[in-house]
Amino acid sequence: MGSRTASKDIITLRGSATIVSEFFGYAANSILYNRGIYPEESFTKVKKYGLPMLLTQDEGVKSFISGLTSQLTEWLEAGKLQRVVLVIMSKATSEVLERWNFSIETDAEVVEKGVIKEKIDEEITTGNNVEKGVIKEKSDKEIMREIQAIMRQIASSITYLPCLDEPCVFDVLAYTDKDVAVPFTWMESDAKLIENPQMVKLHSFDTKIHKVDTLVSYKNDDWDEQ
């Protein structure tokens, strides 16, 4: 470990927030593609996380997701985001069919201490107090591998999720701390829960500052229960 260049392994709060919100952007795109919410033709392939990822080319969806991620970044940097949920609903009945749940655990210490020095200088001490930002280490590669695993799981989820055989729409919910001022583009909402859902836990990833757990819950298929 000691032989590595230190600056590469350091993740700042801001960097972590960017990684996490970027992940949400790609994850949302991937879910929309894999669940067929928008037609295949409106997506193009890019390489990301060592995987071919699909990104929507539809201007409306694009601007929606970019608006979304920029707000999420802001909240992540402030450590005020607890959870992001992508809800897939039937267009006709607004019935919630699937919830893609991303819970976020933020390292409170990092957020409180605020600014993290980009450069580590372990030796700087003033008096008897050690004055330095909290520094968490984890290599980019490791994080990327974890995200890659989640993305693979999202893509493979179509094998067990029930078919969405009707036109669907999606909503994005954010669970934030109570003291967050509601931005202009957001409004308070109910949880849009699914009654008696099936749940599948997916992999999680951890930047050492933000830990993201992924869970998909979906409508119980009455059909095979009886």
Next chain:
Amino acid sequence: MSSPLMRLRDREWQSPAAQRFIDQGDRFIPTRSMMNLDFAQSSLMRQPRRDGALVDRPEILTPKEEYRRRVEENWTLDSQGKPLKMLVFRGSPRKSHPSVLLVDEILKEEREPTRRFRLLPESADRILDGPELIDDYYLNLMDWGKSNILAVALGRSLYLWNAANAMVQLLLTSDVDDHPTSVAWSVDGKTVAVGFTSSKVEIWDAVALQQVRILEAHSARVGSLSWTWNSMLSSGSRDASIANHDVRSFHHVSSKLKAHTGEVCGLKWSCGGDLLASGGNDNLVHVWESSKMGSSKYLHRFTDHSAAIRALAWCPFQPKTLASGGGTADRCIKIWNAETGKCTNSINTGAQVCALEWNRHQKEILSAHGYNQNRLSLWAYPSLAKITDFTGHTDRILHLSQSPDGSTVVSAAADERICFWKVFQPPPPCSSSSPGLDDEDRLLSLKRMHIR
């Protein structure tokens, strides 16, 4: 199979759709209204000098506050017991668009502070005699048409009272063993449909005062009627069925809906003509889609009332919002979202609810009550906080209808009196006097018709 592009547009209806936002319909409206109201509210609060003005609604919450209050009531804690806020992303603000939605218009008007205060009348503006008005909860005997003529059935006769010049005309008198049980004006105000206890429905030309045709579709009295804009007439009967008629075609019955098990006493088409609400003596409310009238498959069935429902009213400013009121055993006004089929609010009024009318100029709803408080009540929407009561009738108030300009409400009660109330009138502009009922130009002028 439609082309992929069409599918995309189809699905975009709710989720982001930058270019197609304007014609997307209603999905984005609540967001805007919430946001704008918040702004309006805060700008109002910052001007305390208005406190001394005519504040006739002190404790009433704006929809935003009401919503917040309710969210906070049902506050949830996360797994660690930490309070949290749930937010939903609604895309980027689209300020550049001209406001074409009615709600925007309403909100714009609401921001003018003068619109928030108005004097409410203490007594009826005008009282007419209504001898022999049948005291029957299940009948709908009065309707005020778009041509500004009030049709009211008194005993065996149907009278037309012209609100512009107070002239009365006798339209019809039925046979001795028969009497009108329901009256409804067509949307254009030129035709009036009359249901009878003998189960027939007559269509009358109100200009020529001539009968146009007779529709037979039921086996018992027809207590409720409702027209849509495209000459479709729906009739509800004591035989528990609802018939849809195309009054222009020879075989007029286009479909029959059988889902109620009691007399259908409330029937209302929504403003857009896409949804039909029916209320029955079986304590049920059904919502039907105009596109799926072929089968007796309803869109929603509301079972929350515990008495007959004859009071039904669609919200004129919020699509797919229905208000319903129950009878003596129920006494509740309930607000429904016909999109989701959920009850969004309910209030026990303490009296039989006979009729409901929405205010088209303010977010308010007026209810008429019978046993045991014979009064009209004005409620704020969506909080359902009571604004005031209007008393004057001495027996149960059975019928309500509002004038074409939405300023005046007429009530007919079992005390055989017909009272006119200027409850919905917007505050008059400073420079001009308020219009009288005998001033037809003013009354029907488009300037005053904020919504339609």
